[in-house]
Each structure stands twice: as structure tokens, then as C-alpha cells.
Amino acid sequence: MFKKIILILACFSLIGCLPAFAEKESATALEIRQMQTRTYEVKNQKQLMEAMVNVLQDRGYLINESNYNLGVISGYKECKEKRFLGSQFVRYETSVQINQQNNKSYKVRTNYIKKLMDVYGNPSTQKDIKIPEQEQFYREFFSDLDKSLFIEKQGI
Numbered sequence: 001m002f003k004k005i006i007l008i009l010a011c012f013s014l015i016g017c018l019p020a021f022a023e024k025e026s027a028t029a030l031e032i033r034q035m036q037t038r039t040y041e042v043k044n045q046k047q048l049m050e051a052m053v054n055v056l057q058d059r060g061y062l063i064n065e066s067n068y069n070l071g072v073i074s075g076y077k078e079c080k081e082k083r084f085l086g087s088q089f090v091r092y093e094t095s096v097q098i099n100q101q102n103n104k105s106y107k108v109r110t111n112y113i114k115k116l117m118d119v120y121g122n123p124s125t126q127k128d129i130k131i132p133e134q135e136q137f138y139r140e141f142f143s144d145l146d147k148s149l150f151i152e153k154q155g156i
Contacts, residue, residue: 051148071098089117
């Protein structure tokens with residue numbers, strides 16, 4: 001009887017570990033870079049930077065650094081995220097890098113991280129962001145950037 005109980009407990013403990021083994025492998029660095037990067041044809045870098053600042057601010061980010069000469073923008077937003085037992089404050093940090101490829105073509109790369117906040121409001125730990133969540137973030141960011149560039153070109 002005792003052996004059966006141990007066998008059943010061993011089976012349950014192994015079954016409990018299955019989701020960890022069954023998870024999709026993480027994306028390679030090249031796949032992540034492809035998600036993070038797009039090429040835009042605009043007349044100048046200023047137009048692209050203004051559109052990106054507008055997109056980040058529209059999405060609730062506070063811009064904490066913007067350097068035109070380096071083509072860098074960074075920002076963050078803090079929000080409350082629902083959890084199983086309550087909620088927790090999280091901080092999303094993002095940075096955008098612009099590199100000129102030729103006279104009218106610019107390569108834009110953005111990334112973001114998610115940090116859990118401690119009880120004092122300080123970022124405590126960095127949380128790995130799942131690939132589907134990353135894909136959605138980048139897809140939405142670049143879609144919003146496309147719209148912002150279109151609006152600026154139309155002078156609206």
C-alpha cells in the first residue's frame with residue numbers, strides 16, 4: 001500500500017513538471033532582432049524621432065532620454081498588473097535606436113523589458129517576457145509608428 005502511494009505521488013510530481021518541459025524554446029537572438037527592427041523611408045531623422053516620441057507618449061510612456069545626434073529615445077511606464085491573488089505594480093522600460101542606412105532610409109530598432117516593483121516603488125527584478133507577448137508589443141508599436149508617420153506626412 002505504501003509503495004502505491006509513493007508511486008502515485010511520484011507520478012503527480014512528474015506531471016506537475018511537464019509544463020516546464022513542454023514550453024516552446026526561446027527565440028534566438030536573430031529572431032528577436034527581426035521582431036525588434038523595421039526600416040522606414042522618410043525625408044529626415046527628425047520626422048522619425050518625432051513620430052516615435054508621439055507613439056511612446058500615446059502608449060503611456062514617459063520619455064526620460066532623447067538624443068537626436070545618437071538617434072536614441074528611452075522611456076518607461078509604470079502600471080498595475082492583475083495577478084492571481086491581487087495585483088502588482090510593474091515597470092515597462094523601452095529604448096529606440098535609429099540608424100541611417102542611406103539618404104532616405106532609416107533602420108529603427110526598439111526593445112523593452114518588464115520589471116516587477118517592490119513595495120517602495122523601486123524596480124526589483126527583471127521578468128522574462130514571453131515571445132508571444134513580445135511579438136504583440138512590437139507589432140503594435142510599429143503599427144502605431146506607421147500611423148503616426150502617415151499622419152505627420154498628411155499634416156494632420
